[in-house]
Amino acid sequence: MQQVKAVVALAKDEPVSVVTINVPDPGPGEAVVKIQACGVCHTDLHYRQGGINDEFPFLLGHEAAGIVEAVGPDVTTVAPGDFVVLNWRAVCGNCRACDRGEPQYCFATHNATQKMTLAEGELAGTELSPALGIGAFAEKTLVAAGQCTKVDPAARPAAVGLLGCGVMAGLGAAINTGNVTRGKTVAVIGCGGVGMAAIAGSALAGASKIVAVDIDAAKLEQALTMGATHTVNSAEVDAVEGIKAICSDNGADGADVVIEAVGRPETWKQAFYARDLAGTVVLVGVPTPDMLVPDLPLIDVFGRGGALKSSWYGDCLPSRDFPMLTDLYLQGRLDLDAFVTEEIGIDDVEAAFEKMHHGGVLRSVVVLDGAQA
Structure with missing residues (x-):
């Protein structure tokens, strides 16, 4: 168990708080990822507004890239030190979609089994609901190992992290669905x-x-x-x-x-x-x-x-699409940098939500741990 700073929505329509949370050591099928960058997506605002469900408190953030710090005893797909983009489609391999060779439509995607919790105050010990099963407005987060997709470490975290949700949704809507x-x-x-x-x-x-x-x-x-x-x-x-x-x-x-x-x-x-x-x-x-x-x-x-x-998540298969799109980015054929309007700190998420209302940003990106601009 370790304690880190994170952005949490404690109650419906209240400003987010930067608090200390407990991140368990990874168990079977899990990984702890040190977050380098995470985009501020409108879905995170929907969580804060209670528009997804009412399972407060929410650990926000899901468009993220970072370094695998530790993995559970049975994990073989990623290892400590791997640079990964997080995804919310960790395919199960066993449902009817996976069985018919269409894992991009998996009906039983995986999340971490253990729960991260609040570490301080009257609510200490309260289990957190991670946004889209990820929760990456945090210095570190616990996810299912299948939510970690290895990509070329030469890529800029603030740019390729956006493949984790919004950019992949749009690219996939055109290429995969359309x-x-x-x-x-x-x-x-x-x-x-x-x-x-x-x-x-x-x-x-x-x-x-x-x-x-x-x-x-x-x-x-x-x-x-x-x-x-x-x-x-x-x-x-x-x-x-x-x-x-x-x-x-x-x-x-x-x-x-x-x-x-x-x-x-x-x-x-x-x-x-x-x-x-x-x-x-x-x-x-x-x-x-x-x-x-x-x-x-x-x-x-x-x-x-x-x-x-x-088009749900751009009908993507992260293991197929994230490395390919990262390679295109590094070749200069896909300008992911153009989607990064600004880089902000972990304390600036609430201000980024306000900017969404004015429509002046494509993405504000939270950058942690000195990730390269």
């Missing part, structure tokens, strides 16, 4: 961090046209630097008509693939009507439980054909 390939046309509705990653993924896959759609002119300008070829400001122009006008070559009636990265019924409906006949809609924006599919004539669903898909 099956974007050379020559296809793509539209991305919503140019936050996930939408920008979908744009970058579409460019990486060789899409011929990539249309970025947002109501923020500054985000649209940034989208052009991430690989977008065209922009549509949907505060000024109808999004569906704007996409269709750009993608109308060769008689097309919209984009081949439309990625909805907002998570709202009205933007999903835009995505549905902005795709070409037999095109694909990918929902990667996360809706709230009260949101319903918009009023949509069933004959339109039938008449347009194609596919309506949701």
Whole structure:
């Protein structure tokens, strides 16, 4: 057992606290990871707001990279000293998805068995709920060994750590879920961090046209630097008509693939009507439980054909995708550094949440232990 500093949400909608927590020594199937960098994701804010569940207190943070410090007695996949990106899809190998050779859809992913706990005050000994089974706004964290994916240690922790959630979600929505390939046309509705990653993924896959759609002119300008070829400001122009006008070559009636990265019924409906006949809609924006599919004539669903898909974690397989994308980053073919808006300290997470409301950052990244900028 050791004690470290960490960022914890103690109660719903209250500011986060930097506290001391207890991190157990790793047991069977577990690893302790010394965190070097962890991105501040909107999902962490959802936890703090009680939007995920009410299992407070939460140990926040999940987009992380670091060094394995210790492993349990039966762990063979990683060893102390390995540089890893943490993931929340530690596949079980035994469920029906794994049995049919589709581990990217695993239904029983692993987390650490032991619990980290609060170390001080009246709540000392209280078990923590780690965000997405990780909890990486901490100097060290305990995870299942399968949540550790080895990548090239030459990579910058603040950049490749983002593969742990948002960047992978967007890249995967384009490449894995949407099956974007050379020559296809793509539209991305919503140019936050996930939408920008979908744009970058579409460019990486060789899409011929990539249309970025947002109501923020500054985000649209940034989208052009991430690989977008065209922009549509949907505060000024109808999004569906704007996409269709750009993608109308060769008689097309919209984009081949439309990625909805907002998570709202009205933007999903835009995505549905902005795709070409037999095109694909990918929902990667996360809706709230009260949101319903918009009023949509069933004959339109039938008449347009194609596919309506949701993308959960970019349909990724961390052991396959994280090392590949890290290599592309080191080759200069995938600019993960562009997603890092600022590097902050562990005491600055609450301020980073506030910046999310203003939309001026792709990612604030908590950097610990002097990780290289």
